[in-house]
Amino acid sequence: MSAATIVSLPDQSTARVPKMNFLTRENGLLSWLLTGDHKRIATLYLISITFFFFIGGSLAGLIRLELLTPQTSLMAADTYNKVFTMHGVIMVFLFLVPSVPATIGNFVIPLMVGARDLALPKINLLSWYLYVIAGCMVIYTMAAGGVDTGWTFTSPLSTHYLNTHVISTGLAIFVAGFSSIFTGLNFIVTIHKMRAPGMTWLRLPLFVWSNYAASILMVLGTPVLAITLVLVVLERTVHIGVFDPAYGGDPILFQHLFWFYSHPAVYIMILPGMGVISEVVSTFSRKRVFGYTAVAFSSVAIAVFGFFVWAHHMFIMGISNYAALVFSLLTMLVAVPSAIKIFNWAFTLYKGSITFETPMLYAFGFMGLFTIGGMTGVFLGSTGTDIHLTETYFIVAHFHFVMVGGMLMAFLSGIHFWWPKWTGRMYPEKISQFAAVVTFIGFNFTFFPQFILGTLGMPRRYAAYPPEFQALNVFSTAGATILGIGYLLPILYLTWSLKYGAVAGNNPWQATGLEWQIQSPPLTENFPVIPIVDHEAYDYEWLERQQEKEVASVG
Amino acid sequence: MSEHNQHAQHKEQGEHDQEHHIVSPVIYGSILLALLIFTGLTVWMSFIDLGEWHIAAGLTLFWNPVVALAIACTKMTLVVLFFMHVKYTTKLTKLTVASGFFVFIVLIGMTMTDYFTRAWGRW
Amino acid sequence: MSDSTATASGAVAEAHHEHPPYQRHHFESVDQQFDATNFAMWLFLLTEIMFFGGLFTAYLIMRNWYYPAFVEASHQLNIGWGTANTGVLIVSSFTMAMGVWSAEMRKKGMLILFLSLTWILGMAFLGIKSIEYHEKWVKHHVPGLHWSDSSFLNPASDPEVYKEYHDKPLAPDMAEKTGMYFFLYFAMTGMHALHMIIGISLLTFMIFRARQGAYTTGHVTYVENFGLYWHFVDIVWIFLFPLLYLISRY
Numbered sequence: 068m069s070a071a072t073i074v075s076l077p078d079q080s081t082a083r084v085p086k087m088n089f090l091t092r093e094n095g096l097l098s099w100l101l102t103g104d105h106k107r108i109a110t111l112y113l114i115s116i117t118f119f120f121f122i123g124g125s126l127a128g129l130i131r132l133e134l135l136t137p138q139t140s141l142m143a144a145d146t147y148n149k150v151f152t153m154h155g156v157i158m159v160f161l162f163l164v165p166s167v168p169a170t171i172g173n174f175v176i177p178l179m180v181g182a183r184d185l186a187l188p189k190i191n192l193l194s195w196y197l198y199v200i201a202g203c204m205v206i207y208t209m210a211a212g213g214v215d216t217g218w219t220f221t222s223p224l225s226t227h228y229l230n231t232h233v234i235s236t237g238l239a240i241f242v243a244g245f246s247s248i249f250t251g252l253n254f255i256v257t258i259h260k261m262r263a264p265g266m267t268w269l270r271l272p273l274f275v276w277s278n279y280a281a282s283i284l285m286v287l288g289t290p291v292l293a294i295t296l297v298l299v300v301l302e303r304t305v306h307i308g309v310f311d312p313a314y315g316g317d318p319i320l321f322q323h324l325f326w327f328y329s330h331p332a333v334y335i336m337i338l339p340g341m342g343v344i345s346e347v348v349s350t351f352s353r354k355r356v357f358g359y360t361a362v363a364f365s366s367v368a369i370a371v372f373g374f375f376v377w378a379h380h381m382f383i384m385g386i387s388n389y390a391a392l393v394f395s396l397l398t399m400l401v402a403v404p405s406a407i408k409i410f411n412w413a414f415t416l417y418k419g420s421i422t423f424e425t426p427m428l429y430a431f432g433f434m435g436l437f438t439i440g441g442m443t444g445v446f447l448g449s450t451g452t453d454i455h456l457t458e459t460y461f462i463v464a465h466f467h468f469v470m471v472g473g474m475l476m477a478f479l480s481g482i483h484f485w486w487p488k489w490t491g492r493m494y495p496e497k498i499s500q501f502a503a504v505v506t507f508i509g510f511n512f513t514f515f516p517q518f519i520l521g522t523l524g525m526p527r528r529y530a531a532y533p534p535e536f537q538a539l540n541v542f543s544t545a546g547a548t549i550l551g552i553g554y555l556l557p558i559l560y561l562t563w564s565l566k567y568g569a570v571a572g573n574n575p576w577q578a579t580g581l582e583w584q585i586q587s588p589p590l591t592e593n594f595p596v597i598p599i600v601d602h603e604a605y606d607y608e609w610l611e612r613q614q615e616k617e618v619a620s621v622g
Numbered sequence: 623m624s625e626h627n628q629h630a631q632h633k634e635q636g637e638h639d640q641e642h643h644i645v646s647p648v649i650y651g652s653i654l655l656a657l658l659i660f661t662g663l664t665v666w667m668s669f670i671d672l673g674e675w676h677i678a679a680g681l682t683l684f685w686n687p688v689v690a691l692a693i694a695c696t697k698m699t700l701v702v703l704f705f706m707h708v709k710y711t712t713k714l715t716k717l718t719v720a721s722g723f724f725v726f727i728v729l730i731g732m733t734m735t736d737y738f739t740r741a742w743g744r745w
Numbered sequence: 746m747s748d749s750t751a752t753a754s755g756a757v758a759e760a761h762h763e764h765p766p767y768q769r770h771h772f773e774s775v776d777q778q779f780d781a782t783n784f785a786m787w788l789f790l791l792t793e794i795m796f797f798g799g800l801f802t803a804y805l806i807m808r809n810w811y812y813p814a815f816v817e818a819s820h821q822l823n824i825g826w827g828t829a830n831t832g833v834l835i836v837s838s839f840t841m842a843m844g845v846w847s848a849e850m851r852k853k854g855m856l857i858l859f860l861s862l863t864w865i866l867g868m869a870f871l872g873i874k875s876i877e878y879h880e881k882w883v884k885h886h887v888p889g890l891h892w893s894d895s896s897f898l899n900p901a902s903d904p905e906v907y908k909e910y911h912d913k914p915l916a917p918d919m920a921e922k923t924g925m926y927f928f929l930y931f932a933m934t935g936m937h938a939l940h941m942i943i944g945i946s947l948l949t950f951m952i953f954r955a956r957q958g959a960y961t962t963g964h965v966t967y968v969e970n971f972g973l974y975w976h977f978v979d980i981v982w983i984f985l986f987p988l989l990y991l992i993s994r995y
Contacts (some may be wrong), residue, residue, distance in 0.1 A: 178669075184771035186781040252788045259714060259779040261772075290792040294799030298932075305889035307928035309803055315811060315922045323733045324799050374728055378736065389739035544626045597773065634855070644849045654839040661831050662988075665824065668991035690987040697983045705842045705976045712780075715787055722791040726798045733802050737809070 073242055073351065073422050074575050076493065082570035084491035088588040103188030104591050108195050109174035111490075113482075117558070119161040126154035127423075128551060131513075131544040135539050138532040146613050147530035148215035149231070153205075156236060157216025160243045161202055163474055164332060165337035167337070169194070171481045172278045172491060176254060178582035178589065179272050181598050186256035190249050197246035204239035211438040217528060219329070219380075222310045222321035226302045234303055244289045247335070250284025259575030263581070265600035270364070272580050276363040277342025280370035284331040284338075287373070292328035295321065322381050322455060332376035334369055337437075337469060338540075341366070341408055344430050347480050348412045350578045351427035352419025355605035365404035367599045372401040382453045387405025391450050394414075398448035405441055409434060424576075425496060428503040430482035436472025436510065440465055443518065447459050461521025466513045471594055476506070479557065486561065487575045491587045492568030498560050506553030512546025537585045543599055579610050640717050643710040652706045664693040767964040776866060779966050786970040790977045793940075797981055800855055800936065804929050807922075813915060814922035819992040820910045821886060822930070823877065827990040830873045831982065837866035838979045841972050848968040853961040856968070860952045863975065867945045874938055878931075885929070888924035897923045910994070930989055937985060940978045947971055 070343040089106045099107055129150050133141040142150070147202060173191065177184055185191050190584070199323070208214060214236045216225040225233050258279050262271070299321065301307055308314025310321045349356045356362055378386055378394040443465040447453050456462065487493050516539040521527075525536045532540070581598055582589075604608040672685035703709040708719055765775055772778040808815045844859035884903070885893035896903045897920040900912040915923070951971060954960065960968045 182771065187785055188769075188771065191786075218927075222830075248792055252785060252792075255788055256781050256785045260777060260784060283721075285789055286792055287722070287795055290796035291729065291799050294796050298799070298803070301932065305928075307889055307932070308925060309807070309928060315807070315925050317806065319736070320733075320803060320806060323736065324802065327729055327733075374725060375732065378732075386736045387739040387742065388744060389742060390736040393735055592770075644846065647846060649816070649841060650839055650846070654835065657835045657838075658832060661828065661835065664987055664991060665828050668987070668994045671995045686938045686993060690991055694776045694984050694987050701838060701976050701980055701983070705838050706973055714784065718784070718787050718791065722794045725791075726794050729798045730802050731794070732807060737806055 071422060072496075073353065073420075073577055074424065074493070074496075075572075075577050076569055076575055077572040079569055082572065083584045084570055085235070085588070086589065088586065089591045090492065090588055092591045095115070095498050098541045103184065103192060104193055105177055105185045105188065106489075106589060106591075108188075108191050109170050109172075111195050112169040112173060112198070113200060115202065116162055116166055117156050117178050119205075120554075122206075123154055123157035124164055124551065124554060124622055126150050126157065128547065130154060131547040133530055134532075134540045135537075135544050137532050137534045139141070142281045143531070144530040145207075145215060146213075148217075149213035150527065151528060152215050153209055153213055156214075156240070157205060158470075159218055159241050159332070159336075160238065160492060161198070161205060163336040163470060164243075164247055164258070165198060165250065166336075166474070166478045167343060167481060168254070168278055168281060168335075169198070169246075171343065171478075171485055172254065172274075172339060173250070175485060175582055176257060176275060176278060177261070177578060178585070179275050179582050180258060180261060181266050181594065181600060183592050183594065184596070185252050185253045187249075188259055188364055191253055194246045194249040194253070197242050197249070201243035201246060204235055208235045208239065211235070220299060220321075220325065222299070222302075223312075223316040226299055226310045226318070226321070229369050234300050237300050241293050241296045244293050247285050248289045251282035251289075253288065254282040256590060258282075263597050263600055264620045265302055267600075269360065270600055270602070270604050271363075272342075273345035273359065273362050273366075274339075274342035277338045277345070277366045280366035281338040283367075283370050284335045288328045288331035288335070292332075295324040297408045303494075319381070319385055322384055323378070325367040326377040326380045327374075330380065331370075331373045333466075333469070334373040337477075338369060339475050340433070340474040340481075341405075343481035343484070344412060344433050344593055345408075346428045346578075346580070347430040347484050349605045350484070350576050351424060351430070352416050352421050353607060354419040355603075355607070356411060356417055357414035357417075358407075359604065361407055362411050365407045368404040368434060369401065372404070376401050376448075379448050379453070382450050383457055395448055395450045395453075399445065402441065402445050404450070405437075409438055409441075424483075425494070425499040425503050426480045426484040427501055428507075429476045429483065432503065432507045432510075433473055433480065436476065436507075437466050440468025443468065456521055456525060459521035460525045460527055461596060462516040463527050464514050464517035464521060467517070472510050479503070479506070482557070482561075484576070486564070486581075487571030488582055488587045488589070490565055490568070491571055492564050493571045493575060494557075494564045494568060495560050498556065502553050502560070504557035505549060505556070508548050509549030509551070509553050511561070513543050513550050514546070516543045516546075577610065577614075579605050579607060584613070613614065643707075644706060645704065645710065653700050656700055660693050660697050666688055667693075674705055748983070758787050765963065767962075769856075775963075780968075782966050782970060783973075786973050790973060793938075793977060793981075797936070801984075803986075804933065807929060808924050808988075808992070810892055811919065811922035811925060814897070814919050815926050817900065817910075817912045817915060817994045818886075818923040818926035818930075818942055819885070819990060820994070821881075821896065821903075822869050822905050822990050823880070824874050824994065826877050826989055827986055830870050831986045833866050833870045833873070834979045834982050835865050837870070838976050840866065841881060842976045845965065845969050845972045848955075848960045848965040851961045851963070853955065853958060856961060857952060860948060864945060864948045864952065867941055867948065871872075871938060871941060871945070874934065881927070886923075886927050888928045892924060892927075894920045894923065931988070936962070937978065937981050944971075944975055944978055948975075 089104055090110075099111065102108060129141070130147070133147055133150070134137070139147065173185070196261050211232055214229075214231045214233055216229055216231070216233060220233065220237070246567070258271070258275055298309060302310050306314075309316040310318050312318065345356050345362060352410075376394055376398045378390060378397045382391050382395075443461070447456055447462065447465060483494060483499060520536055520539050520543075523536065525532050571587055576583070579602075581600070587596060666687065667689055672689060674685065675683045677683055702719060708716060768775050768778055772781065774984065840859045840862040844856055844863060847855035847859055849851075881887055882891055884896065885891050886896070894917070896906070897912075897915045898917065899914055900907050905911070914920075948971070949959075954967075
């Protein structure tokens with residue numbers, strides 16, 4: 068029957084990872100700490116992000132352990148507040164926002180556009196250092212006693228009623244915000260100004276379009292978060308009163324400014340993941356993405372519309388009903404481009420030659436789970452239902468479906484997809500497929516019950532809950548254990564593969580795209596000669612012709 | 623490969639002429655003068671009551687802040703177009719500047735939809 | 746063409762094609778470098794627009810809510826100093842633009858002159874600002890640190906301002922909102938002044954490098970991009986001036 072895989076590796080008895088590549092070019096700590104090479108910076112990011120992911124994940128484990136029992140058995144309620152706050156802060160700002168852009172994006176975008184590096188390599192390095200500084204500040208906050216406001220720092224709780232480390236967390240996120248801004252800025256300049264000859268906008272891989280859209284959001288949205296945090300810090304230190312009703316201020320103003328960034332932030336988080344899915348779905352169906360233009364423009368549409376809907380996070384906070392109406396209508400609009408992508412991926416699969424390598428398993432997981440998460444988002448965008456569902460576990464389930472079921476799966480899909488390019492080695496297929504399935508099962512067990520809990524009325528951010536909710540919570544925690552195993556396995560086998568994985572060669576997936584036409588791992592300068600592009604994206608006929616022309620050579 | 627180089631150089635020449643249009647000091651001087659005049663104008667107008675326009679019940683537009691902001695926007699436009707060379711620059715830069723203003727207006731404008739309509743009460 | 750091994754020797758021949766010393770290796774040409782860095786600076790200015798945007802939003806709301814307090818509080822700002830500062834910054838924008846012109850025309854002496862003038866004007870702005878801030882401190886108009894409502898509860902107690910504007914005494918709850926005005930005044934002009942300080946520091950570095958001839962050999966990128974930053978900071982002040990000083994002086 069058909070081959071169960073499209074993987075095409077060089078003859079393992081003679082294949083070697085190329086001696087000269089970006090990893091071996093220079094040695095020594097300083098060559099890494101002072102590098103301008105986007106691929107090294109991406110590697111540094113990958114290590115740091117994974118580190119913070121595991122801290123955030125451990126905090127999630129603590130949350131689920133606490134929620135096994137209706138009473139506050141494991142920790143005091145105040146401590147629980149700190150645990151979920153730190154979990155949110157770390158996962159959102161130190162993991163999800165930089166995940167695909169700063170790791171995979173940094174690595175792959177110059178390769179995809181045919182450039183030797185990003186436009187501003189030093190700024191790229193600065194971006195990583197800012198991330199590390201922000202991370203250290205967050206660790207300091209945790210060590211010093213944590214912050215318990217929730218990652219959304221809702222005022223007046225965060226500005227007036229709590230005595231925890233809001234200021235240091237706020238400043239940490241301020242720094243992390245600039246890390247994000249510089250990454251986005253770099254991408255926009257690179258994509259506009261450094262495309263290889265012949266690489267027109269409509270020939271770019273869709274991953275580039277998605278990251279471009281996310282970068283616009285980073286550049287235009289994050290500064291508003293920055294000034295908001297400055298105002299919170301000033302409010303707490305000097306008590307100026309801009310968020311304090313007693314002085315004539317308005318706590319809702321904080322929320323307007325905070326969500327003006329934080330809503331586009333969710334698109335910053337998901338768009339690069341959608342870009343990964345476009346690449347993976349195309350490669351593993353051996354078919355160009357259906358409706359390339361629609362998918363490309365839908366990314367930009369999501370970015371633009373994403374700026375108009377932020378107050379749907381504030382429906383119950385005291386904004387006027389008329390404003391709520393406007394924002395609710397606009398929220399319905401922003402769902403459309405996301406749906407367009409799902410339809411287009413589905414049509415890409417139709418009549419494609421589908422194989423089920425690990426990246427594709429994660430992509431399938433994404434498509435299903437993101438659809439559920441996205442649709443529940445529409446329920447929440449409607450003011451009438453939102454009033455009942457917001458601040459319950461329904462919201463928690465919604466955003467975990469899109470962020471974990473969606474984005475994290477897309478991240479893992481991308482890591483597996485580009486792993487051979489990055490390291491020159493293949494990960495072990497069987498155990499990674501197993502891990503993907505375990506993750507999918509664990510995810511559903513963890514978060515689907517939370518939709519039910521939310522509709523039943525269990526509030527979020529509560530350490531204790533009425534006993535009738537216990538069964539579903541236990542179910543959810545059991546799922547979380549399975550999920551944890553699913554996330555632990557990749558660390559183990561990916562590390563193993565660095566030494567023992569099969570040699571990958573240039574193009575193990577037989578993918579189109581400029582990054583697959585060069586060696587794995589790439590040279591520091593990426594391309595010996597800047598390519599001239601004369602074919603469309605996802606042109607598998609072009610790839611076939613290339614393979615016929617190519618002199619058979621090792622790796 | 624060498625053709626590629628020559629081709630790139632040709633492109634460079636063409637773009638070079640467009641990118642590096644050097645604005646003359648005479649223009650800079652005229653803009654400086656205009657900006658100073660506008661500054662004087664806006665200070666002068668702040669001492670005069672320009673009245674208001676009653677658009678509808680409860681909705682009044684006061685002319686002083688409108689005029690002051692209009693003058694400020696004019697000054698900004700002059701600085702952006704001439705001192706910052708945007709008049710002589712690529713479409714991309716113009717689009718970038720425009721998008722910055724657009725998102726700024728969205729921030730202020732859509733936030734104001736909440737504040738302006740709170741007084742309208744419930745449905 | 747895309748096979749790395751076949752063109753390795755070609756790559757060595759490529760690597761030594763002519764480019765000026767200031768062109769970074771990841772760029773294909775000087776023009777690409779100029780274009781890219783110029784565009785990058787514009788994107789950075791976009792982030793600055795949005796950064797100040799949050800403060801402008803807060804200002805707009807508070808001014809609408811507490812207009813009488815804002816009017817009387819703004820009378821406490823000396824319009825002479827404010828106008829002078831506006832003039833100083835506008836002229837400094839002119840001198841900066843002339844500096845860019847000098848770099849483009851490769852006139853080193855003029856470049857140093859104009860950069861130095863810009864520097865002096867920038868310092869003059871900060872000097873005037875510190876006089877104003879000092880005055881606010883002396884009059885107890887620094888909210889949170891050194892504050893008193895008395896100039897607004899009883900405007901006659903401040904003869905210097907009273908004889909100009911004859912303000913009515915404010916009710917106590919409105920009088921305390923003048924604190925909101927002054928908070929926004931210090932936050933917005935303070936953030937602006939911080940950007941001026943950064944600009945002046947960069948200018949100092951640039952004057953030093955200009956004397957070494959760094960910007961008059963065709964590599965105008967740094968001067969041009971810094972000019973964009975300087976003009977942006979000027980534009981912020983162009984808006985701060987009417988919003989803070991010229992609310993209503995009749």
